[in-house]
Amino acid sequence: MSSYAALSDPPAISVRQIAEEQIRAAIVAGDLLPGQRLPERMLGELTGVGRTTVREAVRQLESEGLVTVVPHRGPTVAVLTEQETRDLYELRAMLEGQAGRLCAQRGTPVQAEALLRSVDTLEQAWLRRQISGVMDANAAFYAALLGGAGNDALRQALGTIHNRLALFRFSSTRWPGRTAQSVVELRAIAEAVAARDAAAGERACIHHIEAAAELALIVLAERARGAAQDRRQRIAIHQGD
Amino acid sequence: MSSYAALSDPPAISVRQIAEEQIRAAIVAGDLLPGQRLPERMLGELTGVGRTTVREAVRQLESEGLVTVVPHRGPTVAVLTEQETRDLYELRAMLEGQAGRLCAQRGTPVQAEALLRSVDTLEQAWLRRQISGVMDANAAFYAALLGGAGNDALRQALGTIHNRLALFRFSSTRWPGRTAQSVVELRAIAEAVAARDAAAGERACIHHIEAAAELALIVLAERARGAAQDRRQRIAIHQGD
Protein backbone atom coordinates (compact mmCIF):
# COMPACT_ATOMS: atom_id res chain seq x y z
CA MET A 1 0.00 0.00 0.00
CA SER A 2 2.51 2.52 1.12
CA SER A 3 4.64 1.68 -1.87
CA TYR A 4 1.77 2.57 -4.15
CA ALA A 5 1.38 5.83 -2.36
CA ALA A 6 5.08 6.41 -2.76
CA LEU A 7 4.70 5.94 -6.48
CA SER A 8 2.02 8.56 -6.87
CA ASP A 9 3.00 10.91 -4.05
CA PRO A 10 6.61 11.57 -4.90
CA PRO A 11 5.69 14.88 -6.48
CA ALA A 12 7.46 15.82 -3.27
CA ILE A 13 5.71 19.14 -3.16
CA SER A 14 8.00 21.73 -1.72
CA VAL A 15 7.07 24.56 0.57
CA ARG A 16 8.35 26.96 -2.06
CA GLN A 17 5.99 25.61 -4.69
CA ILE A 18 3.08 26.00 -2.35
CA ALA A 19 3.96 29.59 -1.62
CA GLU A 20 4.53 30.28 -5.28
CA GLU A 21 1.21 28.80 -6.28
CA GLN A 22 -0.51 30.69 -3.50
CA ILE A 23 0.85 34.02 -4.66
CA ARG A 24 0.18 33.23 -8.29
CA ALA A 25 -3.37 32.29 -7.49
CA ALA A 26 -3.88 35.47 -5.51
CA ILE A 27 -2.66 37.56 -8.44
CA VAL A 28 -4.57 35.68 -11.09
CA ALA A 29 -7.71 35.78 -8.99
CA GLY A 30 -7.31 39.51 -8.51
CA ASP A 31 -6.87 39.42 -4.74
CA LEU A 32 -3.63 41.25 -5.25
CA LEU A 33 -4.11 44.22 -7.54
CA PRO A 34 -1.78 45.35 -10.32
CA GLY A 35 0.73 47.83 -9.04
CA GLN A 36 0.30 46.70 -5.46
CA ARG A 37 3.57 46.36 -3.61
CA LEU A 38 4.45 42.96 -2.24
CA PRO A 39 7.09 43.35 0.49
CA GLU A 40 8.94 40.11 1.05
CA ARG A 41 8.07 40.10 4.71
CA MET A 42 4.40 40.44 3.91
CA LEU A 43 4.52 37.58 1.42
CA GLY A 44 6.34 35.54 4.01
CA GLU A 45 3.60 36.07 6.56
CA LEU A 46 0.92 35.51 3.95
CA THR A 47 2.34 32.18 2.87
CA GLY A 48 4.07 31.17 6.06
CA VAL A 49 7.54 30.75 4.63
CA GLY A 50 10.86 32.45 5.20
CA ARG A 51 12.21 35.37 3.27
CA THR A 52 14.74 33.24 1.40
CA THR A 53 12.01 31.03 0.08
CA VAL A 54 9.76 33.95 -0.77
CA ARG A 55 12.48 35.47 -2.86
CA GLU A 56 12.85 32.31 -4.91
CA ALA A 57 9.14 32.13 -5.52
CA VAL A 58 9.05 35.77 -6.52
CA ARG A 59 11.82 35.26 -9.05
CA GLN A 60 9.81 32.53 -10.68
CA LEU A 61 6.72 34.68 -10.83
CA GLU A 62 8.80 37.52 -12.19
CA SER A 63 9.98 35.46 -15.12
CA GLU A 64 6.38 34.52 -15.80
CA GLY A 65 5.57 38.19 -16.05
CA LEU A 66 3.18 38.20 -13.12
CA VAL A 67 5.28 40.38 -10.84
CA THR A 68 7.75 43.13 -11.52
CA VAL A 69 10.77 43.59 -9.31
CA VAL A 70 12.53 46.92 -9.35
CA PRO A 71 15.90 46.92 -7.62
CA HIS A 72 15.76 48.01 -4.02
CA ARG A 73 12.04 48.63 -4.22
CA GLY A 74 10.93 45.04 -4.22
CA PRO A 75 8.20 43.14 -5.99
CA THR A 76 4.91 44.55 -7.17
CA VAL A 77 2.06 42.93 -9.04
CA ALA A 78 2.81 43.51 -12.70
CA VAL A 79 0.95 46.31 -14.44
CA LEU A 80 0.18 45.90 -18.12
CA THR A 81 0.57 48.93 -20.30
CA GLU A 82 -1.72 49.28 -23.26
CA GLN A 83 1.09 48.33 -25.61
CA GLU A 84 1.97 45.22 -23.61
CA THR A 85 -1.66 44.22 -23.60
CA ARG A 86 -1.86 44.63 -27.36
CA ASP A 87 1.32 42.63 -27.86
CA LEU A 88 0.18 39.87 -25.58
CA TYR A 89 -3.20 39.54 -27.25
CA GLU A 90 -1.59 39.57 -30.64
CA LEU A 91 0.79 36.82 -29.58
CA ARG A 92 -2.06 34.92 -28.02
CA ALA A 93 -4.03 35.15 -31.24
CA MET A 94 -1.09 33.74 -33.15
CA LEU A 95 -0.60 30.87 -30.76
CA GLU A 96 -4.22 29.97 -30.34
CA GLY A 97 -4.68 30.22 -34.05
CA GLN A 98 -1.95 27.67 -34.49
CA ALA A 99 -3.44 25.57 -31.73
CA GLY A 100 -6.76 25.58 -33.57
CA ARG A 101 -5.08 24.60 -36.79
CA LEU A 102 -3.06 21.78 -35.23
CA CYS A 103 -6.02 20.51 -33.27
CA ALA A 104 -8.08 20.29 -36.42
CA GLN A 105 -5.25 18.47 -38.14
CA ARG A 106 -4.21 16.10 -35.39
CA GLY A 107 -7.00 15.99 -32.86
CA THR A 108 -8.76 12.71 -32.27
CA PRO A 109 -12.54 12.46 -32.60
CA VAL A 110 -12.63 12.05 -28.83
CA GLN A 111 -10.92 15.39 -28.36
CA ALA A 112 -13.21 17.09 -30.85
CA GLU A 113 -16.12 15.66 -28.93
CA ALA A 114 -14.69 17.00 -25.66
CA LEU A 115 -14.34 20.39 -27.27
CA LEU A 116 -17.96 20.47 -28.36
CA ARG A 117 -19.14 19.26 -25.00
CA SER A 118 -17.17 21.90 -23.13
CA VAL A 119 -18.88 24.58 -25.21
CA ASP A 120 -22.27 23.14 -24.33
CA THR A 121 -21.32 23.02 -20.68
CA LEU A 122 -20.11 26.59 -20.80
CA GLU A 123 -23.32 27.76 -22.40
CA GLN A 124 -25.45 25.97 -19.81
CA ALA A 125 -23.41 27.38 -16.96
CA TRP A 126 -23.71 30.84 -18.42
CA LEU A 127 -27.46 30.58 -18.81
CA ARG A 128 -27.60 29.76 -15.11
CA ARG A 129 -25.13 32.51 -14.33
CA GLN A 130 -22.74 30.12 -12.62
CA ILE A 131 -19.51 31.99 -13.08
CA SER A 132 -17.37 29.23 -11.64
CA GLY A 133 -19.02 26.78 -14.00
CA VAL A 134 -18.19 29.05 -16.90
CA MET A 135 -14.57 29.21 -15.87
CA ASP A 136 -14.31 25.45 -15.44
CA ALA A 137 -15.81 24.88 -18.85
CA ASN A 138 -13.42 27.40 -20.31
CA ALA A 139 -10.50 25.57 -18.78
CA ALA A 140 -11.83 22.30 -20.17
CA PHE A 141 -12.12 23.87 -23.59
CA TYR A 142 -8.49 24.92 -23.61
CA ALA A 143 -7.33 21.62 -22.18
CA ALA A 144 -9.05 19.85 -25.06
CA LEU A 145 -7.80 22.31 -27.66
CA LEU A 146 -4.20 22.13 -26.54
CA GLY A 147 -4.40 18.42 -25.95
CA GLY A 148 -5.51 18.03 -29.53
CA ALA A 149 -2.75 20.30 -30.79
CA GLY A 150 -0.26 17.94 -29.20
CA ASN A 151 2.54 20.40 -28.63
CA ASP A 152 3.70 20.80 -25.07
CA ALA A 153 5.85 23.84 -25.69
CA LEU A 154 2.83 25.55 -27.19
CA ARG A 155 0.73 24.56 -24.22
CA GLN A 156 3.21 26.02 -21.81
CA ALA A 157 3.64 29.25 -23.74
CA LEU A 158 -0.09 29.79 -23.88
CA GLY A 159 -0.43 28.95 -20.22
CA THR A 160 1.77 31.80 -19.10
CA ILE A 161 0.07 34.19 -21.50
CA HIS A 162 -3.31 33.25 -20.08
CA ASN A 163 -1.98 33.93 -16.61
CA ARG A 164 -0.64 37.33 -17.57
CA LEU A 165 -3.94 38.24 -19.15
CA ALA A 166 -5.93 36.88 -16.24
CA LEU A 167 -6.74 40.45 -15.34
CA PHE A 168 -9.22 40.48 -18.15
CA ARG A 169 -10.67 37.09 -17.52
CA PHE A 170 -13.79 38.49 -15.98
CA SER A 171 -14.25 41.28 -18.43
CA SER A 172 -16.41 39.22 -20.75
CA THR A 173 -18.78 38.06 -18.06
CA ARG A 174 -19.58 41.63 -17.18
CA TRP A 175 -20.05 42.98 -20.66
CA PRO A 176 -23.63 42.61 -21.83
CA GLY A 177 -23.92 40.19 -24.68
CA ARG A 178 -20.23 39.42 -24.85
CA THR A 179 -20.40 35.97 -23.32
CA ALA A 180 -23.21 34.92 -25.61
CA GLN A 181 -21.13 36.05 -28.55
CA SER A 182 -18.15 34.29 -27.05
CA VAL A 183 -20.05 31.02 -26.96
CA VAL A 184 -20.82 31.38 -30.64
CA GLU A 185 -17.15 31.90 -31.39
CA LEU A 186 -16.03 28.96 -29.30
CA ARG A 187 -18.58 26.74 -30.97
CA ALA A 188 -17.23 27.79 -34.33
CA ILE A 189 -13.79 26.64 -33.21
CA ALA A 190 -15.08 23.32 -31.95
CA GLU A 191 -17.03 22.71 -35.12
CA ALA A 192 -14.08 23.52 -37.33
CA VAL A 193 -12.00 21.05 -35.37
CA ALA A 194 -14.71 18.41 -35.55
CA ALA A 195 -14.86 18.96 -39.31
CA ARG A 196 -11.06 18.72 -39.44
CA ASP A 197 -10.97 22.04 -41.23
CA ALA A 198 -7.58 23.41 -40.22
CA ALA A 199 -7.90 26.78 -41.93
CA ALA A 200 -11.31 27.40 -40.41
CA GLY A 201 -10.02 26.35 -36.97
CA GLU A 202 -7.19 28.82 -37.19
CA ARG A 203 -9.44 31.62 -38.39
CA ALA A 204 -12.01 30.94 -35.70
CA CYS A 205 -9.42 31.01 -32.92
CA ILE A 206 -7.89 34.22 -34.17
CA HIS A 207 -11.27 35.81 -34.50
CA HIS A 208 -12.18 34.81 -30.97
CA ILE A 209 -9.04 36.32 -29.49
CA GLU A 210 -9.31 39.48 -31.52
CA ALA A 211 -12.78 40.02 -30.15
CA ALA A 212 -11.51 39.38 -26.63
CA ALA A 213 -8.64 41.80 -27.19
CA GLU A 214 -10.98 44.51 -28.31
CA LEU A 215 -12.99 44.23 -25.14
CA ALA A 216 -9.90 44.02 -22.99
CA LEU A 217 -8.52 47.24 -24.41
CA ILE A 218 -11.78 49.00 -23.67
CA VAL A 219 -11.72 47.70 -20.11
CA LEU A 220 -8.11 48.74 -19.77
CA ALA A 221 -8.88 52.26 -20.93
CA GLU A 222 -11.73 52.49 -18.46
CA ARG A 223 -9.56 51.30 -15.61
CA ALA A 224 -6.93 53.82 -16.57
CA ARG A 225 -9.55 56.56 -16.48
CA GLY A 226 -10.76 55.30 -13.13
CA ALA A 227 -7.24 55.15 -11.75
CA ALA A 228 -6.52 58.67 -12.95
CA GLN A 229 -9.68 59.86 -11.27
CA ASP A 230 -8.70 58.11 -8.06
CA ARG A 231 -5.36 59.81 -8.20
CA ARG A 232 -6.96 63.20 -8.65
CA GLN A 233 -9.32 62.59 -5.76
CA ARG A 234 -6.55 61.37 -3.55
CA ILE A 235 -4.52 64.46 -4.33
CA ALA A 236 -7.54 66.65 -3.67
CA ILE A 237 -8.16 64.96 -0.33
CA HIS A 238 -4.54 65.23 0.50
CA GLN A 239 -4.50 68.92 -0.25
CA GLY A 240 -7.67 69.28 1.77
CA ASP A 241 -5.86 68.11 4.91
CA MET B 1 28.02 65.08 -15.50
CA SER B 2 27.64 62.76 -12.63
CA SER B 3 23.94 63.46 -12.55
CA TYR B 4 23.69 62.44 -16.19
CA ALA B 5 25.58 59.28 -15.38
CA ALA B 6 23.18 58.67 -12.55
CA LEU B 7 20.31 58.91 -15.01
CA SER B 8 21.69 56.35 -17.43
CA ASP B 9 23.68 54.13 -15.10
CA PRO B 10 21.04 53.20 -12.57
CA PRO B 11 20.58 49.86 -14.31
CA ALA B 12 22.12 48.99 -10.96
CA ILE B 13 23.26 45.62 -12.18
CA SER B 14 22.90 43.11 -9.40
CA VAL B 15 25.30 40.37 -8.48
CA ARG B 16 22.53 37.89 -9.09
CA GLN B 17 22.01 39.03 -12.65
CA ILE B 18 25.70 38.67 -13.35
CA ALA B 19 25.77 35.14 -12.01
CA GLU B 20 22.61 34.29 -13.93
CA GLU B 21 23.99 35.64 -17.17
CA GLN B 22 27.25 33.83 -16.60
CA ILE B 23 25.56 30.49 -16.13
CA ARG B 24 23.20 31.08 -19.02
CA ALA B 25 26.10 31.97 -21.29
CA ALA B 26 28.00 28.87 -20.23
CA ILE B 27 25.03 26.67 -21.06
CA VAL B 28 24.21 28.37 -24.35
CA ALA B 29 27.85 28.28 -25.37
CA GLY B 30 28.01 24.60 -24.57
CA ASP B 31 30.60 24.88 -21.82
CA LEU B 32 28.14 23.11 -19.57
CA LEU B 33 26.78 20.03 -21.26
CA PRO B 34 23.17 18.81 -21.22
CA GLY B 35 22.59 16.45 -18.36
CA GLN B 36 25.56 17.75 -16.43
CA ARG B 37 24.85 18.27 -12.77
CA LEU B 38 25.25 21.75 -11.38
CA PRO B 39 25.63 21.56 -7.60
CA GLU B 40 24.82 24.86 -5.98
CA ARG B 41 28.16 24.99 -4.29
CA MET B 42 29.93 24.55 -7.60
CA LEU B 43 27.89 27.29 -9.25
CA GLY B 44 28.65 29.49 -6.29
CA GLU B 45 32.37 29.01 -6.73
CA LEU B 46 32.10 29.39 -10.48
CA THR B 47 30.30 32.70 -10.24
CA GLY B 48 31.60 33.91 -6.91
CA VAL B 49 28.24 34.34 -5.20
CA GLY B 50 26.58 32.74 -2.22
CA ARG B 51 24.26 29.78 -2.30
CA THR B 52 21.18 31.86 -1.68
CA THR B 53 21.90 33.96 -4.73
CA VAL B 54 22.77 30.95 -6.85
CA ARG B 55 19.45 29.40 -6.07
CA GLU B 56 17.61 32.49 -7.23
CA ALA B 57 19.53 32.56 -10.46
CA VAL B 58 18.87 28.87 -11.02
CA ARG B 59 15.16 29.35 -10.55
CA GLN B 60 15.15 31.93 -13.28
CA LEU B 61 17.08 29.67 -15.61
CA GLU B 62 14.76 26.83 -14.76
CA SER B 63 11.72 28.77 -15.86
CA GLU B 64 13.51 29.58 -19.09
CA GLY B 65 13.92 25.87 -19.67
CA LEU B 66 17.70 25.94 -19.60
CA VAL B 67 18.12 23.95 -16.42
CA THR B 68 16.05 21.23 -14.84
CA VAL B 69 15.78 20.98 -11.09
CA VAL B 70 14.67 17.70 -9.59
CA PRO B 71 13.80 17.91 -5.91
CA HIS B 72 16.66 16.94 -3.64
CA ARG B 73 18.89 16.22 -6.59
CA GLY B 74 19.60 19.76 -7.62
CA PRO B 75 19.97 21.49 -10.93
CA THR B 76 21.22 19.94 -14.12
CA VAL B 77 21.61 21.41 -17.59
CA ALA B 78 18.35 20.66 -19.35
CA VAL B 79 18.28 17.73 -21.74
CA LEU B 80 15.98 17.92 -24.72
CA THR B 81 14.13 14.79 -25.68
CA GLU B 82 13.33 14.24 -29.30
CA GLN B 83 9.72 15.14 -28.69
CA GLU B 84 10.61 18.35 -26.90
CA THR B 85 12.93 19.26 -29.73
CA ARG B 86 10.18 18.67 -32.26
CA ASP B 87 7.72 20.71 -30.23
CA LEU B 88 10.14 23.57 -29.79
CA TYR B 89 11.01 23.73 -33.46
CA GLU B 90 7.37 23.57 -34.39
CA LEU B 91 6.61 26.42 -32.02
CA ARG B 92 9.59 28.33 -33.30
CA ALA B 93 8.39 27.91 -36.87
CA MET B 94 5.00 29.28 -35.88
CA LEU B 95 6.45 32.27 -34.13
CA GLU B 96 9.08 33.11 -36.68
CA GLY B 97 6.53 32.67 -39.40
CA GLN B 98 4.37 35.26 -37.69
CA ALA B 99 7.41 37.46 -37.17
CA GLY B 100 8.12 37.28 -40.88
CA ARG B 101 4.55 38.14 -41.70
CA LEU B 102 4.39 41.07 -39.29
CA CYS B 103 7.76 42.36 -40.37
CA ALA B 104 6.65 42.39 -43.99
CA GLN B 105 3.48 44.19 -42.99
CA ARG B 106 4.88 46.71 -40.56
CA GLY B 107 8.60 46.88 -41.09
CA THR B 108 10.09 50.14 -42.22
CA PRO B 109 12.26 50.28 -45.34
CA VAL B 110 15.20 50.87 -43.02
CA GLN B 111 14.54 47.61 -41.24
CA ALA B 112 14.14 45.74 -44.50
CA GLU B 113 17.45 47.19 -45.60
CA ALA B 114 19.08 46.05 -42.35
CA LEU B 115 17.69 42.59 -42.94
CA LEU B 116 19.16 42.36 -46.42
CA ARG B 117 22.47 43.72 -45.22
CA SER B 118 22.72 41.20 -42.40
CA VAL B 119 22.27 38.40 -44.91
CA ASP B 120 25.09 39.80 -47.02
CA THR B 121 27.28 40.12 -43.96
CA LEU B 122 26.50 36.57 -42.96
CA GLU B 123 27.36 35.26 -46.38
CA GLN B 124 30.65 37.12 -46.45
CA ALA B 125 31.56 35.89 -42.99
CA TRP B 126 30.71 32.35 -44.00
CA LEU B 127 32.81 32.50 -47.14
CA ARG B 128 35.72 33.49 -44.93
CA ARG B 129 34.79 30.84 -42.41
CA GLN B 130 34.54 33.36 -39.58
CA ILE B 131 32.16 31.56 -37.30
CA SER B 132 31.83 34.43 -34.87
CA GLY B 133 31.01 36.74 -37.76
CA VAL B 134 28.30 34.34 -38.87
CA MET B 135 26.80 34.32 -35.41
CA ASP B 136 26.87 38.09 -35.12
CA ALA B 137 25.21 38.48 -38.48
CA ASN B 138 22.61 35.93 -37.47
CA ALA B 139 21.88 37.91 -34.32
CA ALA B 140 21.60 41.08 -36.40
CA PHE B 141 19.18 39.34 -38.72
CA TYR B 142 16.87 38.38 -35.90
CA ALA B 143 17.16 41.76 -34.26
CA ALA B 144 16.00 43.35 -37.50
CA LEU B 145 13.25 40.80 -38.08
CA LEU B 146 11.82 41.12 -34.61
CA GLY B 147 12.30 44.84 -34.56
CA GLY B 148 10.25 45.03 -37.71
CA ALA B 149 7.58 42.78 -36.29
CA GLY B 150 7.16 45.25 -33.47
CA ASN B 151 5.85 42.90 -30.83
CA ASP B 152 7.86 42.69 -27.66
CA ALA B 153 6.08 39.69 -26.25
CA LEU B 154 6.87 37.84 -29.45
CA ARG B 155 10.48 38.92 -29.22
CA GLN B 156 10.78 37.64 -25.70
CA ALA B 157 9.11 34.33 -26.45
CA LEU B 158 11.38 33.70 -29.39
CA GLY B 159 14.40 34.72 -27.35
CA THR B 160 13.92 31.97 -24.82
CA ILE B 161 13.22 29.44 -27.53
CA HIS B 162 16.44 30.36 -29.26
CA ASN B 163 18.28 29.87 -26.00
CA ARG B 164 16.75 26.49 -25.43
CA LEU B 165 17.67 25.39 -28.91
CA ALA B 166 21.16 26.86 -28.65
CA LEU B 167 22.45 23.30 -28.54
CA PHE B 168 21.88 23.08 -32.25
CA ARG B 169 23.20 26.49 -33.12
CA PHE B 170 26.43 25.07 -34.46
CA SER B 171 24.89 22.16 -36.25
CA SER B 172 24.46 24.03 -39.49
CA THR B 173 28.02 25.28 -39.64
CA ARG B 174 29.27 21.74 -39.51
CA TRP B 175 26.92 20.21 -42.02
CA PRO B 176 28.30 20.43 -45.54
CA GLY B 177 26.24 22.72 -47.70
CA ARG B 178 23.75 23.56 -45.00
CA THR B 179 24.96 27.08 -44.33
CA ALA B 180 24.97 27.95 -48.01
CA GLN B 181 21.41 26.74 -48.23
CA SER B 182 20.59 28.64 -45.06
CA VAL B 183 21.83 31.86 -46.63
CA VAL B 184 19.50 31.30 -49.56
CA GLU B 185 16.59 30.83 -47.18
CA LEU B 186 17.41 33.89 -45.14
CA ARG B 187 17.71 35.96 -48.27
CA ALA B 188 14.28 34.78 -49.32
CA ILE B 189 12.92 36.07 -46.01
CA ALA B 190 14.64 39.41 -46.36
CA GLU B 191 13.44 39.83 -49.92
CA ALA B 192 9.88 38.98 -49.03
CA VAL B 193 10.00 41.59 -46.28
CA ALA B 194 11.52 44.16 -48.61
CA ALA B 195 8.75 43.43 -51.10
CA ARG B 196 6.21 43.74 -48.28
CA ASP B 197 4.85 40.33 -49.20
CA ALA B 198 3.49 39.09 -45.88
CA ALA B 199 2.45 35.64 -47.06
CA ALA B 200 5.82 35.02 -48.66
CA GLY B 201 7.61 36.26 -45.55
CA GLU B 202 5.68 33.85 -43.38
CA ARG B 203 6.26 30.94 -45.74
CA ALA B 204 9.97 31.69 -46.04
CA CYS B 205 10.44 31.81 -42.27
CA ILE B 206 8.58 28.59 -41.74
CA HIS B 207 10.53 26.90 -44.47
CA HIS B 208 13.80 28.05 -42.96
CA ILE B 209 12.95 26.69 -39.54
CA GLU B 210 11.63 23.44 -40.89
CA ALA B 211 14.92 22.88 -42.65
CA ALA B 212 16.80 23.73 -39.46
CA ALA B 213 14.59 21.35 -37.50
CA GLU B 214 15.28 18.53 -39.88
CA LEU B 215 19.00 18.93 -39.41
CA ALA B 216 18.67 19.32 -35.67
CA LEU B 217 16.76 16.07 -35.36
CA ILE B 218 19.47 14.27 -37.30
CA VAL B 219 22.13 15.75 -35.05
CA LEU B 220 20.08 14.82 -32.00
CA ALA B 221 19.77 11.22 -33.17
CA GLU B 222 23.50 11.04 -33.76
CA ARG B 223 24.25 12.44 -30.34
CA ALA B 224 21.87 9.94 -28.81
CA ARG B 225 23.68 7.14 -30.61
CA GLY B 226 27.00 8.54 -29.44
CA ALA B 227 25.75 8.86 -25.88
CA ALA B 228 24.43 5.31 -25.94
CA GLN B 229 27.78 4.11 -27.16
CA ASP B 230 29.53 6.05 -24.42
CA ARG B 231 27.25 4.46 -21.91
CA ARG B 232 28.01 1.01 -23.23
CA GLN B 233 31.72 1.68 -23.13
CA ARG B 234 31.52 3.09 -19.65
CA ILE B 235 29.63 0.05 -18.49
CA ALA B 236 32.15 -2.20 -20.20
CA ILE B 237 35.02 -0.38 -18.54
CA HIS B 238 33.23 -0.46 -15.27
CA GLN B 239 32.68 -4.18 -15.53
CA GLY B 240 36.28 -4.58 -16.53
CA ASP B 241 37.42 -3.17 -13.20
Added chain:
DNA sequence: TCTGATGGATTGTCTGTCAATCTGGTTGAC
Protein backbone atom coordinates in the same frame (compact mmCIF):
# COMPACT_ATOMS: atom_id res chain seq x y z
C1' DT C 1 21.94 -11.99 -7.86
C1' DC C 2 19.15 -9.59 -5.09
C1' DT C 3 18.10 -7.10 -0.77
C1' DG C 4 18.71 -4.01 2.64
C1' DA C 5 21.42 -1.06 5.55
C1' DT C 6 24.77 2.80 5.91
C1' DG C 7 27.18 7.05 5.45
C1' DG C 8 28.51 10.95 2.75
C1' DA C 9 26.92 14.52 -0.23
C1' DT C 10 23.47 17.72 -1.50
C1' DT C 11 19.29 20.07 -1.19
C1' DG C 12 15.27 22.65 1.26
C1' DT C 13 14.49 25.99 4.44
C1' DC C 14 15.12 29.10 8.28
C1' DT C 15 17.37 32.67 10.98
C1' DG C 16 20.23 36.42 11.66
C1' DT C 17 23.34 39.93 9.98
C1' DC C 18 24.99 44.01 7.48
C1' DA C 19 25.51 47.27 3.86
C1' DA C 20 23.15 49.70 0.12
C1' DT C 21 19.25 51.97 -1.31
C1' DC C 22 14.69 53.91 -1.38
C1' DT C 23 10.99 56.88 0.63
C1' DG C 24 8.43 60.07 3.06
C1' DG C 25 8.57 63.69 5.90
C1' DT C 26 11.15 67.46 8.28
C1' DT C 27 14.05 71.23 8.38
C1' DG C 28 15.87 75.32 6.88
C1' DA C 29 16.96 78.81 3.47
C1' DC C 30 15.15 81.94 0.22
Added chain:
DNA sequence: GTCAACCAGATTGACAGACAATCCATCAGA
Protein backbone atom coordinates in the same frame (compact mmCIF):
# COMPACT_ATOMS: atom_id res chain seq x y z
C1' DG D 1 4.85 79.66 0.69
C1' DT D 2 8.07 77.08 -2.17
C1' DC D 3 11.91 74.39 -2.91
C1' DA D 4 16.06 71.98 -1.96
C1' DA D 5 18.78 69.39 1.15
C1' DC D 6 18.72 66.15 4.48
C1' DC D 7 17.62 62.62 7.78
C1' DA D 8 15.58 58.38 9.85
C1' DG D 9 12.96 54.33 9.16
C1' DA D 10 11.85 50.65 6.15
C1' DT D 11 13.10 47.43 2.69
C1' DT D 12 15.99 45.02 -0.28
C1' DG D 13 20.46 42.52 -1.82
C1' DA D 14 23.53 39.35 -0.36
C1' DC D 15 25.92 36.39 2.77
C1' DA D 16 27.01 32.78 6.22
C1' DG D 17 25.74 29.26 9.14
C1' DA D 18 22.73 25.72 10.77
C1' DC D 19 19.90 21.60 10.59
C1' DA D 20 16.62 18.24 8.93
C1' DA D 21 15.23 15.68 4.82
C1' DT D 22 16.52 13.26 1.04
C1' DC D 23 19.20 10.99 -2.39
C1' DC D 24 22.62 7.71 -3.93
C1' DA D 25 26.56 4.84 -4.34
C1' DT D 26 28.46 1.33 -1.93
C1' DC D 27 28.92 -2.62 0.59
C1' DA D 28 27.60 -6.54 3.63
C1' DG D 29 24.82 -10.38 3.89
C1' DA D 30 21.25 -13.75 2.48
